[in-house]
Amino acid sequence: MKAYWFDNLPGDQREPHDSGREVSPEHLSKLGILHFNYPNVADVDALAMERDYKNRDEVTISPEAMGDIYEEKVKNFFHEHLHEDEEIRYILDGAGFFDVRNEGDEWIRIRLEKNDLMIMPAGIYHRFTTDSMNYTKAMRLFKEDPKWTPLNRGEETEKNQFRQEYLKARTSVSV
C-alpha cells in the first residue's frame, strides 16, 4: 500500500498521478480508513468474523474478464460516490487505486496491491480505478446484503444520513 496526495493533473485516471507527497497511515486512520497486509486469507476470515461481516464476493476487473464493457465499468467506478455501509476490499491479484476525499475535500490516492486489505467507512466520498496494467482481482466483503448502489456526489447525497454521520464522527478528529 502506498498513499499520497493526488496530483490533480490531466491524464489517464490509470496513471499514478503521484504528487510525491506521501500520506501517513495515521492520516488515513483519522479519515476512518484502515489498512492491513494479509498474505493468508485466514486473516481476512478472522477480521470479517471480528467485525461481523456476513457476505463476500470476488470480482475481476480486466478487459479479458469483462470484454467490451471494461472501459465503461472503469469510468463508472471513477465517478465520485459514497456507500451506505462500511466495506472491506481485499486485493487477491493485480493492483488498483482508491481515491478518497480528505477533511479538506482533497483527493488522497491509495495504491493497493496483492494481499492489501482496506476498510472504508460508510459515507466517505471515493472512486476507484485500475492502474495501467488493467487488472484488479478483489474480494469485496459486506456486513449485510451488498448495497451496490453508489450514491454519486451531489446535493441529495450531501444530506444523506450516512454522509452526515461520517462527517460528525470525523469532526472530533484533528489531523
Ligand SMILES: CSCCC(=O)/C(O)=C/O
Ligand atoms: C476493487 S473492488 C471494485 C470497486 C469497488 O468495490 C468500489 O466500491 C469502488 O468504489
Ligand SMILES: [Fe+2]
Ligand atoms: Fe465504491
